[in-house]
Amino acid sequence: MNSMMSNSKCKLSRYVRRAQILDVIRQRDRVSRKQLTELTDLTAPVVTRLTRELIEENVLEEVGTEKVKGNGRPEVWLGFSTSSRYIIGVDLGAYEIKAVVTNLAGETLHRVVRFTPTEASSPELAKTIRQTLGQLVQEAAVKPSELEGIAFCAGGRIDNAAGTVTSCIQPALAQIDLRKLAGEICPVSPVVISSSSSSRMLAEFTHARGASENDDILTVHCGYGIGLSSLAGHKVVVGFAPVPKLDFGHITFDPLGPNCRCGMTGCLETYASGWAIEGHARANPSAQLLDIVSGHVERITAREVCQAAALGDAVCRSILVRAGSVLGKCLSMFAQYYAPSRIVLAGGLASEDNDYYFQACVEALKQSMSPAWFAKFMIERSGLDKFAAASGATRLLWDDRVRGPLDSLVERIW
Numbered sequence: 001m002n003s004m005m006s007n008s009k010c011k012l013s014r015y016v017r018r019a020q021i022l023d024v025i026r027q028r029d030r031v032s033r034k035q036l037t038e039l040t041d042l043t044a045p046v047v048t049r050l051t052r053e054l055i056e057e058n059v060l061e062e063v064g065t066e067k068v069k070g071n072g073r074p075e076v077w078l079g080f081s082t083s084s085r086y087i088i089g090v091d092l093g094a095y096e097i098k099a100v101v102t103n104l105a106g107e108t109l110h111r112v113v114r115f116t117p118t119e120a121s122s123p124e125l126a127k128t129i130r131q132t133l134g135q136l137v138q139e140a141a142v143k144p145s146e147l148e149g150i151a152f153c154a155g156g157r158i159d160n161a162a163g164t165v166t167s168c169i170q171p172a173l174a175q176i177d178l179r180k181l182a183g184e185i186c187p188v189s190p191v192v193i194s195s196s197s198s199s200r201m202l203a204e205f206t207h208a209r210g211a212s213e214n215d216d217i218l219t220v221h222c223g224y225g226i227g228l229s230s231l232a233g234h235k236v237v238v239g240f241a242p243v244p245k246l247d248f249g250h251i252t253f254d255p256l257g258p259n260c261r262c263g264m265t266g267c268l269e270t271y272a273s274g275w276a277i278e279g280h281a282r283a284n285p286s287a288q289l290l291d292i293v294s295g296h297v298e299r300i301t302a303r304e305v306c307q308a309a310a311l312g313d314a315v316c317r318s319i320l321v322r323a324g325s326v327l328g329k330c331l332s333m334f335a336q337y338y339a340p341s342r343i344v345l346a347g348g349l350a351s352e353d354n355d356y357y358f359q360a361c362v363e364a365l366k367q368s369m370s371p372a373w374f375a376k377f378m379i380e381r382s383g384l385d386k387f388a389a390a391s392g393a394t395r396l397l398w399d400d401r402v403r404g405p406l407d408s409l410v411e412r413i414w
């Protein structure tokens with residue numbers, strides 16, 4: 001019994017020590033063995049042994065050397081493997097399914113995009129997701145044995161235990177067991193599911209790393225739905241830090257407002273989301289908008305509304321201005337309470353070719369607070385492309401895997 005206990009203790013401490021090393025590299029991108037002994041409580045022989053093990057397993061690799069003062073041996077830098085171990089990220093968007101393969105260093109190696117079949121049944125949607133994954137794995141020439149995991153992200157509430165997305169924009173998606181589906185591609189890889197906004201947040205943070213490591217960032221995802229994530233202590237918080245379960249898209253803007261897909265009335269999404277813009281435009285389409293969709297009202301989405309606005313359509317411009325303005329008003333309360341240094345608007349509605357929505361949001365923020373408050377933060381568009389959430393999801397999976405043993409240790413202590 002005693003030897004069994006000491007054996008499991010030994011395994012646990014090895015597991016935790018490896019996690020300590022990986023966590024330092026996760027935060028610094030590259031590090032020397034000497035730095036690892038300084039930044040952890042590990043001795044030099046332990047660092048040497050464990051890093052050798054991790055290199056043999058293709059988790060780490062030597063990424064360069066640097067001369068040291070005097071005649072000492074050059075310092076060897078270690079980083080996450082850029083070949084041999086990969087992660088798949090899939091963003092299950094309302095309009096498109098975007099999938100990426102990244103290496104452990106977070107570099108995207110291959111991308112695939114397919115249209116999300118609208119009004120599709122669950123089996124039809126599952127088939128498209130399966131085809132997207134199959135195409136990605138084939139084109140990237142990734143073997144199942146080389147996969148560290150598959151990370152899905154979607155708008156809606158996530159049930160990681162069941163492997164499903166609930167309360168999502170696409171009812172068909174809620175009935176798909178994503179874990180089982182991913183298991184068909186890669187039976188042994190861990191599968192995680194996260195919200196699009198938290199995945200995107202991590203992508204934003206990774207993108208901004210170095211330039212603004214101490215920034216408190218608030219990211220608003222403005223797409224078909226609306227999501228908000230914040231960054232607290234370098235950990236992504238979905239919703240809002242003090243109330244992590246808050247669903248930003250469904251805070252009430254006007255209780256007497258239109259019906260929302262969540263069952264309530266007057267939520268932020270009923271004014272400022274892609275689906276609300278689509279609904280408003282379909283109910284009262286302008287001649288220019290009808291021209292873009294060749295008279296097919298059912299083909300109008302927020303994308304066509306943005307397109308018509310850019311061509312000078314006054315009706316579409318006013319729809320976007322109203323939507324952006326409501327977002328700014330709702331966001332102002334959070335901005336004053338959370339006091340971020342940066343607010344990032346991401347997603348299709350905040351893209352560069354749609355200035356009306358973004359500018360209306362900035363203007364409403366400005367009008368809703370004192371100039372002193374408004375001057376406290378920077379508001380900007382995301383500099384990332386439409387694959388940001390998919391690559392952020394791979395980052396979330398990897399961070400969770402690296403941090404997992406350390407977090408479980410903290411739980412044991414407390």
Ligand SMILES: [Zn+2]
Binds near residue numbers: 250260261262263267
């Ligand atoms: Zn709602």
